[in-house]
Amino acid sequence: SSIASSDSEFISYMKNKAKSINKALDNSIPLCNNFVPLWEPVLEVHKAMRYTLLPGGKRVRPMLCLVACELVGGQESTAMPAACAVEMIHAASLILDDLPCMDDDSLRRGKPTNHKVFGEKTSILASNALRSLAVKQTLASTSLGVTSERVLRAVQEMARAVGTEGLVAGQAADLAGERMSFKNEDDELRYLELMHVHKTAVLVEAAAVVGAIMGGGSDEEIERLKSYARCVGLMFQVMDDVLDETKSSEELGKTAGKDLITGKLTYPKVMGVDNAREYAKRLNREAQEHLQGFDSDKVVPLLSLADYIVKRQN
């Protein structure tokens, strides 16, 4: 059965999805091309793009995109270009985040960060190229029978997710947060929540929304998946904060304990580790509630995905 009903079934379901996603991502950035002028310099950028895009990562965003598409009655293949696009946008932002002038990180998914391998200039080009390719991929969905109106709406969602209504706002809030003072814990928590919604949840939301758009979902279905994804995205970030404080760099595959050192606002810092874990569990319950009304068999992967995120150890 393609539907996951137990933990182990879900893991294998997720691995299968990740396999299709990885294959599509691999094909999207060739290492060989005889028709591109300036191929040699471009090849170096392609290598840098592939380095961060393949093969690591849990593929949570593209998987969510594919599952959302299927949930509303679409084919997995219809949402594949958009799913890849969302992962490209994510990879592009990771490359920039790790730069010396940003978070100055040297380790990501257990490997040296992009600029450590390719140099800052090529990393910045790779990040730009990934975002541009994301748009091109999504536009190519018209060749899979998706209407221009729906493709346009999908591109709009993605642009929203990476701009000042999404990622940029979250990162700007992150920068500003280090020098901000708050009147009370409630204010601090509200700020933290908005920051994480923008830094993480908005792109997770976009993944689900874009999948549902490609699959031909109704406005109501899209809205419900969006609410689910917002909870999941926020929960993902809460758990990220918890893991950063409680796990080693080795376990995480990236520099651990960094939030504490840099004095960043995090959930454990504002509410304590235990309360943060409780909050993640509450978000999980909320996420699951938003899925009521969908076919109870078909939502199983999304329920399992939320469970998986709240239980994850790295």
Next chain:
Amino acid sequence: SSIASSDSEFISYMKNKAKSINKALDNSIPLCNNFVPLWEPVLEVHKAMRYTLLPGGKRVRPMLCLVACELVGGQESTAMPAACAVEMIHAASLILDDLPCMDDDSLRRGKPTNHKVFGEKTSILASNALRSLAVKQTLASTSLGVTSERVLRAVQEMARAVGTEGLVAGQAADLAGERMSFKNEDDELRYLELMHVHKTAVLVEAAAVVGAIMGGGSDEEIERLKSYARCVGLMFQVMDDVLDETKSSEELGKTAGKDLITGKLTYPKVMGVDNAREYAKRLNREAQEHLQGFDSDKVVPLLSLADYIVKRQN
């Protein structure tokens, strides 16, 4: 008359166009908003976006976009969002180009570069936000009566212009060029040409193409405008190289003579200043030839624009 037939008429025509463009750009990035969460951090990014986007620049790209739209029978206002989008993409790339890890420039249009004023982190966010806003602006053209098909095609052109088929390829070639050796002058010239076509001409092309798409142009009209714009874009870069070598920083409003110091490949370096000027003039003639077949009154601004670029002093 709105059509420019002499040098001075063209200058005032261009100033008028720049005025409408500047107004639209100004409106596109507000300094006041009561409905955006995280407004304070976002405001800082908006300021950085505006700093590079307004008010400097010759507005060659957006102007070309508007004129192309009108030439094929469209209204200026129909292409205005796309014209702004092209200028945003241009500004976004200028911000990144000037970063310490890229060209490390401290002066641009007579002012300190973006990161000198806002810091590298905010500059990078501003650059990303400008590119995302460019997509949003272009998509909004549907509200002006442009079909979804045409809007998608326009977004595709823009994505192509900034990715590995455009800007990124040109910049990667620029990076690689510093360490490349060539068998002969012909090879060197071919490489230089491809580099500049990608670094500059492809976005100038996109400006014209997108304008013609928005204006409802036929495929043939779009192709002719594209060929014209490629010549103009390349000519623009040839003159940029010439000016960098022959003018002072004060005259240019940016660091002059930098290409020589950094050992960059330039037209004056490969063919000498005089030959480079001659080449620019030849490109001007070619550009004008591509406009044959259009209404001879309506092409006057494009002919004047090409003349203006080949004669410009900064």
